[in-house]
Amino acid sequence: MPDELRTIQVTVNGTKYDRQVRCRKLLSDFIREDLRLVGTHVGCEHGICGACTVLFNGQTIRSCLMFAVQADGAEITTVEGLARGGQLHPLQEAFWENHGVQCGYCTPGFLLTALELLQRNPNPTEEEVRIGIAGNICRCTGYQHIIESVLAAAAKMGAKTV
Amino acid sequence: MKPCNFDYFDPKTLEEVVVLMRQYGSDGKILAGGQSLVPLLNFRLAAPAALVDINKVKELDYVREVNGKLAIGALVRQRVLETSEAIRSKCGLLAETAEFIAHPQIRNRGTVVGSICHADPAAELPAIARALDAEMKVVGPDGERIIKAEDFFVTLMTTSMDPSELMVEVRLPTLGPRTGWAFEEFAIRHGDFAIVGVTAAVTLDEQKNCADARLAAIGVSEVPYRDSKVERLIMGQEISESLLDQAAHQMVEGVEPSTDLHASADQRKHLLRVLTKRALKKAAGRALKGFEKGRGKNA
Amino acid sequence: MSKTWIGKNVKRHEDPRLLTGRGTFVDDITLPNLYHAAILRSPHAHANILAIDASEALKYPGVVEVVTGEDVVQKTRPFSVVVKTPFKYYCAAVKKVRYVGEPVAVVVATDRYVAEDAAALVRVDYEPLPPVVDPEAALEPGAPILHEEVGNNISCHRLLDYGEVDRAFAEADLVLKERFVFPRYSSVPLETYAVIADYDSSSGVLTVWSNFMGPFTLHPVTAMALNIPENKLRFIIAKDIGGSFGIKSSIYPYIALIGLAAMKASRPVKWIEDRQEHLMASSSQTDRVSYREVAMRKDGTLLAIKTKIIDGVGAYLRAPEPATTFRPIGNYVGPYKVKNLRVDAYDMMTNKCPTGPNRGYGCHQIYFEQERMMDMAAEKLGLDPAEIRLRNFIPADAFPYVTPSGGIYDSGDYPKALKLALEMSQYEKLREEQKKARKEGRLFGIGIAVGVDPSVSNMGYITVAMPAEVRSQPEYLPKSGAVEAATVRMDPLGGVTVLMNSTPQGQGHETVVAQIIADELGVSPDDVVVVDDFDTSESPWSVSSGTYSSRFASVGTSAVVIAARKIKEKMFQIAAHTLKVSPQDLELGQGKIFVRQDPKRNISLKRVAGTAHWDLLRLPEGMEPGLEARGVFHFPMADAPDSKDRVNSSNTYGFMAEVAAVEVDRDSGQVKILKYISVHDAGTIINPKIVEGQIYGGALHGVAGALFEELVYDQEGQFLTGSFMDYLVPTAAEAPKLEIGHVCSPSPFTPLGSKGAGESSSETAPVLIANAVADALAPLGVKVTELPLTPKRVWALIHDSSSTEVGR
Numbered sequence A: 001m002p003d004e005l006r007t008i009q010v011t012v013n014g015t016k017y018d019r020q021v022r023c024r025k026l027l028s029d030f031i032r033e034d035l036r037l038v039g040t041h042v043g044c045e046h047g048i049c050g051a052c053t054v055l056f057n058g059q060t061i062r063s064c065l066m067f068a069v070q071a072d073g074a075e076i077t078t079v080e081g082l083a084r085g086g087q088l089h090p091l092q093e094a095f096w097e098n099h100g101v102q103c104g105y106c107t108p109g110f111l112l113t114a115l116e117l118l119q120r121n122p123n124p125t126e127e128e129v130r131i132g133i134a135g136n137i138c139r140c141t142g143y144q145h146i147i148e149s150v151l152a153a154a155a156k157m158g159a160k161t162v
Numbered sequence B: 001m002k003p004c005n006f007d008y009f010d011p012k013t014l015e016e017v018v019v020l021m022r023q024y025g026s027d028g029k030i031l032a033g034g035q036s037l038v039p040l041l042n043f044r045l046a047a048p049a050a051l052v053d054i055n056k057v058k059e060l061d062y063v064r065e066v067n068g069k070l071a072i073g074a075l076v077r078q079r080v081l082e083t084s085e086a087i088r089s090k091c092g093l094l095a096e097t098a099e100f101i102a103h104p105q106i107r108n109r110g111t112v113v114g115s116i117c118h119a120d121p122a123a124e125l126p127a128i129a130r131a132l133d134a135e136m137k138v139v140g141p142d143g144e145r146i147i148k149a150e151d152f153f154v155t156l157m158t159t160s161m162d163p164s165e166l167m168v169e170v171r172l173p174t175l176g177p178r179t180g181w182a183f184e185e186f187a188i189r190h191g192d193f194a195i196v197g198v199t200a201a202v203t204l205d206e207q208k209n210c211a212d213a214r215l216a217a218i219g220v221s222e223v224p225y226r227d228s229k230v231e232r233l234i235m236g237q238e239i240s241e242s243l244l245d246q247a248a249h250q251m252v253e254g255v256e257p258s259t260d261l262h263a264s265a266d267q268r269k270h271l272l273r274v275l276t277k278r279a280l281k282k283a284a285g286r287a288l289k290g291f292e293k294g295r296g297k298n299a
Numbered sequence C: 001m002s003k004t005w006i007g008k009n010v011k012r013h014e015d016p017r018l019l020t021g022r023g024t025f026v027d028d029i030t031l032p033n034l035y036h037a038a039i040l041r042s043p044h045a046h047a048n049i050l051a052i053d054a055s056e057a058l059k060y061p062g063v064v065e066v067v068t069g070e071d072v073v074q075k076t077r078p079f080s081v082v083v084k085t086p087f088k089y090y091c092a093a094v095k096k097v098r099y100v101g102e103p104v105a106v107v108v109a110t111d112r113y114v115a116e117d118a119a120a121l122v123r124v125d126y127e128p129l130p131p132v133v134d135p136e137a138a139l140e141p142g143a144p145i146l147h148e149e150v151g152n153n154i155s156c157h158r159l160l161d162y163g164e165v166d167r168a169f170a171e172a173d174l175v176l177k178e179r180f181v182f183p184r185y186s187s188v189p190l191e192t193y194a195v196i197a198d199y200d201s202s203s204g205v206l207t208v209w210s211n212f213m214g215p216f217t218l219h220p221v222t223a224m225a226l227n228i229p230e231n232k233l234r235f236i237i238a239k240d241i242g243g244s245f246g247i248k249s250s251i252y253p254y255i256a257l258i259g260l261a262a263m264k265a266s267r268p269v270k271w272i273e274d275r276q277e278h279l280m281a282s283s284s285q286t287d288r289v290s291y292r293e294v295a296m297r298k299d300g301t302l303l304a305i306k307t308k309i310i311d312g313v314g315a316y317l318r319a320p321e322p323a324t325t326f327r328p329i330g331n332y333v334g335p336y337k338v339k340n341l342r343v344d345a346y347d348m349m350t351n352k353c354p355t356g357p358n359r360g361y362g363c364h365q366i367y368f369e370q371e372r373m374m375d376m377a378a379e380k381l382g383l384d385p386a387e388i389r390l391r392n393f394i395p396a397d398a399f400p401y402v403t404p405s406g407g408i409y410d411s412g413d414y415p416k417a418l419k420l421a422l423e424m425s426q427y428e429k430l431r432e433e434q435k436k437a438r439k440e441g442r443l444f445g446i447g448i449a450v451g452v453d454p455s456v457s458n459m460g461y462i463t464v465a466m467p468a469e470v471r472s473q474p475e476y477l478p479k480s481g482a483v484e485a486a487t488v489r490m491d492p493l494g495g496v497t498v499l500m501n502s503t504p505q506g507q508g509h510e511t512v513v514a515q516i517i518a519d520e521l522g523v524s525p526d527d528v529v530v531v532d533d534f535d536t537s538e539s540p541w542s543v544s545s546g547t548y549s550s551r552f553a554s555v556g557t558s559a560v561v562i563a564a565r566k567i568k569e570k571m572f573q574i575a576a577h578t579l580k581v582s583p584q585d586l587e588l589g590q591g592k593i594f595v596r597q598d599p600k601r602n603i604s605l606k607r608v609a610g611t612a613h614w615d616l617l618r619l620p621e622g623m624e625p626g627l628e629a630r631g632v633f634h635f636p637m638a639d640a641p642d643s644k645d646r647v648n649s650s651n652t653y654g655f656m657a658e659v660a661a662v663e664v665d666r667d668s669g670q671v672k673i674l675k676y677i678s679v680h681d682a683g684t685i686i687n688p689k690i691v692e693g694q695i696y697g698g699a700l701h702g703v704a705g706a707l708f709e710e711l712v713y714d715q716e717g718q719f720l721t722g723s724f725m726d727y728l729v730p731t732a733a734e735a736p737k738l739e740i741g742h743v744c745s746p747s748p749f750t751p752l753g754s755k756g757a758g759e760s761s762s763e764t765a766p767v768l769i770a771n772a773v774a775d776a777l778a779p780l781g782v783k784v785t786e787l788p789l790t791p792k793r794v795w796a797l798i799h800d801s802s803s804t805e806v807g808r
Helices: A027-034 A090-097 A107-120 A126-132 A144-161 B014-027 B037-042 B079-083 B085-090 B092-100 B104-109 B112-118 B124-131 B228-234 B241-253 B265-298 C015-019 C055-059 C069-075 C112-119 C165-171 C218-225 C247-265 C275-281 C363-381 C385-392 C414-425 C427-439 C461-465 C509-521 C552-579 C605-614 C688-707 C760-780 C791-799
Strands: A005-012 A015-022 A053-056 A059-062 A075-077 B007-009 B028-031 B050-053 B063-066 B069-073 B135-140 B143-148 B153-155 B166-173 B179-186 B196-204 B210-218 C035-041 C047-053 C063-068 C103-109 C123-128 C154-162 C174-182 C194-200 C205-210 C233-237 C269-272 C287-296 C302-314 C340-349 C443-455 C483-490 C496-499 C528-531 C586-589 C592-595 C598-604 C628-634 C652-664 C671-681 C738-742
Touching: A015 A027, A053 A107, A053 B104, A059 A107, A059 B104, A090 A107, A090 A144, A090 C015, A107 A126, A107 A144, A107 B104, A107 C015, A126 A144, A144 C688, B014 B028, B014 B050, B014 B135, B014 B166, B028 B037, B063 B085, B069 B085, B069 B112, B079 B092, B079 B104, B085 B092, B092 B124, B092 B179, B092 B196, B112 B124, B112 B166, B124 B166, B124 B179, B124 B196, B124 B210, B179 B265, B196 B265, B210 B228, B210 B241, B210 B265, B228 B241, B241 B265, B265 C791, C035 C112, C035 C247, C035 C275, C047 C069, C047 C103, C055 C063, C055 C112, C063 C069, C063 C112, C063 C247, C069 C247, C103 C112, C103 C247, C154 C461, C165 C287, C165 C302, C165 C340, C174 C363, C194 C247, C205 C247, C218 C233, C218 C247, C247 C269, C287 C363, C302 C363, C363 C385, C363 C443, C363 C760, C385 C414, C385 C443, C414 C427, C414 C443, C414 C652, C414 C671, C414 C738, C427 C443, C427 C652, C443 C760, C483 C509, C483 C552, C483 C605, C496 C509, C509 C528, C509 C552, C552 C586, C552 C592, C552 C598, C552 C605, C552 C628, C592 C605, C598 C605, C652 C760, C671 C688, C671 C760, C688 C738, C688 C760, C760 C791
Parallel strands: A005 A075, B007 B050, B028 B050, C035 C269, C205 C233, C302 C340, C496 C528, C671 C738
Antiparallel strands: A005 A015, A053 A059, A053 A075, B063 B069, B069 B166, B135 B143, B135 B166, B179 B196, B196 B210, C035 C103, C047 C123, C063 C103, C154 C340, C174 C287, C194 C205, C194 C269, C287 C302, C443 C652, C483 C496, C483 C628, C586 C592, C592 C598, C652 C671
16 A cells, blocks of 8 residues: 655744655654754654654644644744754753753753743742653753753743843 | 554544544544554554544634533643633643643643543543543534443443544533542652542532542553442541541452552552542542632622 | 863863754764665564565565575674574574564665565564573573573573682671572663664675664674674764663674665665664663672671572673673672672573673672672671671772782772761761651661772673683683773864764763863863764774773773873974973973973964974974874783683772662552762762763663663563553653762872763662662561562562562
C-alpha cells in the first residue's frame, strides 16, 4: 500500500514552508528531515523523554506524538527560533551561565518546556520548577543545574519586564 | 519505532466522521489528542487501516453547562481542566486532578474524552467519570446514545462503545458548595499512571450528615472500581474517624488486584485502604468547609 | 605558571551551539543517496533458527537489501575477546538466537518507515529452547547451555588470592557472611546508538560515522570481525554525542552489522537505534549475585575479605567484558587498609543481552557489598558506621599506597573527606532527628558510603581475566599503559588551535582544554579554538583513546599541558634569541614574553608567532619553523599484571565520602531522600561547575539504580522493560538535591594534579541509599541486600518481613 501524500503549509520559527508529506510521518521526523531543523531531537518516540518538545501554536507538545500532516496551518517554534539576531534568549543565557547543558541532547526540549513554564508562572519556586520540567528527561545533569538555570532565567526575565 | 501505513482523514464535521467510522468500523481509529494512540502506533502495537483525525471538527471543542451538568466536548484538551473557570467552579475535582495527569506537554494535546475512551485502568479521568456517574454521549451510524459510566467501562482498555461509534461528549454533574471532593493517588514518579488512586465526592445534608458519597479507585481492577456497599455505609452517617476506617476496610473487600512489575497485589490493597480513607477525609473536610461557608452566606 | 583560568567557572565553549540547535549529532548527518536500516530482532530468549525467508521483504517497494545470518557467517568473523573460551559472537544471530532482541536480519530501504514495514515481512522459523536467565542458575549442573562448543555457561572464571586470607579468618573475632544481588541497570543516554556506514569499493575503505566513545581497542576488534585491514576501517565520531556513560563503547557490533549491510547493499546506510531497541538490545551492566565474607577484629578492624561473585554477562562475553569483574581489581579493597583479599569470580553466559561498561564500571557493585557489610559489622560490634570506617581508612601519610591487589593509590586524605561530609550533614543532629522520628513511628534512616574512584584504565588490567600461566607464555603479547595525545598550534597572528581526539559526550573538553592553554600560554580561553573531531584516518589516536574510565581530567589534560609546554619552550627560545637573553631570564604574561629583571624589554606573543611562521631567517639556528607541538602523556606505572595477578588497574584514584538521610513511607514503600551530602577528592579541579555537573549526574545515575531502574526479564527470558513506561528513569521531581564539598589531594602523577571525577558518585550512591534505607528499616529487623529499592520491594520488606519472595 503506497503512502498517501498531502501538501501542508506550516510556519516554523516565522518561516513559511510548503511541503509534501506522507500522512504517517511523525512531526518530529518532518521537522528534522524535511525542514532540516535538526535541533529538535528524538529520544524515545513514545512521549516520555521530552527531547522532541516544540511549541505548537504557542503550547509545548511532543512532536513524536503528532503527524506532520496535523501541523497544516500551524505555527511551530523550535529551539532554532529562540535566539534572535544572534542574541541568545535569556533562558539560553541562563542555561549557559549556570551549566544547564552537558551533552546538549535534551537541552532543546528543556528550553521550550521552561519557556512555557515561565510564561505561565513567571516566578516559580524550586518545587514548581521541578514539577514543571518533570516531563523532560536528562541523564547528564541530575537536573540540579537545569533547575538553577530555570530559576536564574525567571529572575532575568522578570527583571527585564520590570 | 515508526507507525504502519494508514489512510488518513481529517474531516471538518461530525457528520463526515460518522460516515467514515461507519465505513471503517473496527479498522478505523479516532485520532484526537493522540497521546495514548500514537505511542501504540509507533510501537506498532496498533495498526489501524484508517485514522480519522477529529482535530478539525471544531464543533466538538466546547465546555458548557447543560441542565446543571457540565458538558465537555471531545476536542477539549486536558490543559483546559486547569484553565477553564467554568470547570474550576462547577467541578473543581477535575481541575485539581489535572496535575496528576502526565505532564504539561501531554495535557496541552491530550483530550479529556480521549482519556476516558482509552479506558486505561490506571488513568485518573475514567475514575472521576465513574465516581460522578458521568454520561458518555456517543454517536454512531445509528445515531446518538448516552452510555452511563457504570455501563461504559468493560475491561482493560475496552469500553461498551461499538467500534464504529465515537464519543463526542462527557457530561458530569456540577458539584455544589456542600460537596467536597478529593483525588489521592500514589505514583512512582510525578505524572506517572497511578499505582493506586482514589477519588471521592462527599455531599452533606442540613445536619452535616453524609447525604451522598461517591468513591472510585484505579489501579486495583480492570476498570475504575466502585463499591456501592461502601457508599451506603457512609450515607446518612456523620463522618467520623471510625466510619472512615470502616469504609476503607470495606473498600478492599471486593477487589482482587494483580501483581505486576511495579506493585504487588497486597501493596495495592493496602494503598487502596489508606488512600480511600485519605480521600474521604479530605472530601468530607472540604464539604464541611463549604457547608459552613454557605451557612455564613445565608445568615 | 600562575593559575588564572584553572579553577575558574569558565562558561562552556560548547554551549552556544548546543543551546541554539546547532550541534552535530550522528543523526544530524546526511549523505547523498542515503538508505536506512531496520533490524529484525529475536522474540525468543533461546531458540534455533530453522529457516529465514526474506523474499517477501525484498519484494516490498523501497527495499534494496536484506542481510541475514548467512551473510554474517560468510563475510564476517566472530568478535575477539580477552578470554579463549570457544564461543562465537557474531554481529547478528547465526543459526541460533540467545537473547530477546538479538539481531536476526537487517532490512535496508529508502527510509526507516519502509524498512520497518519490510522487517515485519521477513519470515523466521524458530525452534524454541529452554532458556537460563539467572547467572547463578546458569552455573547449576543441567542448566540449559547457550554455547554447545563451550560445554557449560562459564565464559571466564578466576580465583584471585592476595595476602593470607585463611589465616586472617582464623584469627578473626567476628566473621560475617552475606548474599547480595545487584541488578542490571544501564546508562540510558538520551541519544541512542547511531551509525552511518559507507563502503567505497574502489578503495576498499569502509567509513563509519557513529557515536562510539572508545576505547579504540575496539576498532581493531571491529576491523578483524569485518575482515577489513584496520587502516581501511575509518571511524569518524560525531562532534556531539548525546551522552553515553559507558554504554556507547558497546556499539561496535552494530557498526560491524551496519557496515556489512552497507557493503552488501553498495549504498550508504543509516541506522538510528530506537528506544525500545536500546533498552532491549544495546548493553547494560551485569546482573550480579555475590557471597561476601569479612573477617573483623572486635575493635572493628577489617582483617580480610572473601567474595564469590557471579556476574551475568548475557548471551556472549563481549569485549571489553569481563571488565565489570576486573576493572576495579586494583581498588578492590576501596579506602581500607585491609591486606587480605580473595576474589572468586565467575562470568556466566545467560539468555540476556550482552553487557558492557556503565558509569562506575564494576565499582558500584563491589562497594555495594563492601559498604553494606561495613554497616552490618558496625551494628554487630556496636560501633557507629562513621567510626568503623575511620578506623579502617588508609592514613593520609601512607600515599602513594600500594593495595594488596596491586593498585597504586596516588594521593588522598580519606579521614578528612569523611569528617567534612559528617560535618556538612550535621551528623549528630541527624541522629537526634532520627531518634525523634523513631519515637513517632517514622522510618527515618541515615546512610554513609565511601569509595575510591579509579580513573584512566590501564590497558592491561583486563588480562587478569587470563591465568598467569597463559600470560607468561612467550607468544602472548602483554598489555600495559594508558596514553593520550594532543596537538597545540599557534597561528601567525597568535591564535591557538588545539587538536584533540577525546570523543567527549558532554564533559566540556573544549572548555577545559582552553582553560589549560590559557594558563600555559598566557592567552585568554576565548582565543583558543579546540577541535575535537575524531577521525581514525586523521587523528593521532591510540588504542586507549576515547572518553571512558573518567580518563580525560587525568590523561587528556596532561597531554595538553605537555604540548603547550613544548610550544612555550620554543617561544621562549625565539624570544630569547630576539631579545638576546637566555630563556631562563624570561617570563610570560599579558600576551608578552618579557625579561624578568627588566620587563620593559619584551616581545609580544603575536610577534613571536609571526617570527616562527613568517620570518624564518630570524629563528635561532637549527630551529624547525612553525609553532606546532604534539604532547603525548602516558602513565609509567600502568604495567601489565604480575605473576601474582597484582595490577595497578587504573592510574589516578579519587575519593568520595557521602552521607544521606531518607524517610521511608510505610504505606507506599517509597523512599524519599531528605539530604544528600557528597564530598569529593578529585585532586586539582580545572572547572568547578563542570565537576559539579559530573557529580550531580553520577549521583542521580546511582540513585536511579538504587531506587528506580532495572532491566527486568521474566523466567522465560522475556524482556519486560522495553519502554520508558516500565524502565523508570527519575525526573527532576524525584531527583535529590545534593550539597557538594571538596577536599584536594593533587595527584603527584599528573602535571596539574588532576584526577577523574565523572563516575565518582555513581559508584557510591547505590549503597549510600541502600545503607540509609537499611538504617530506616532497622527497627523492623529486615535486611537490605538487593536493589533496586522500589516501592514494591521496600513495601514487601516492611509488611512481609517473613517472606523472602519480594522479587518480581
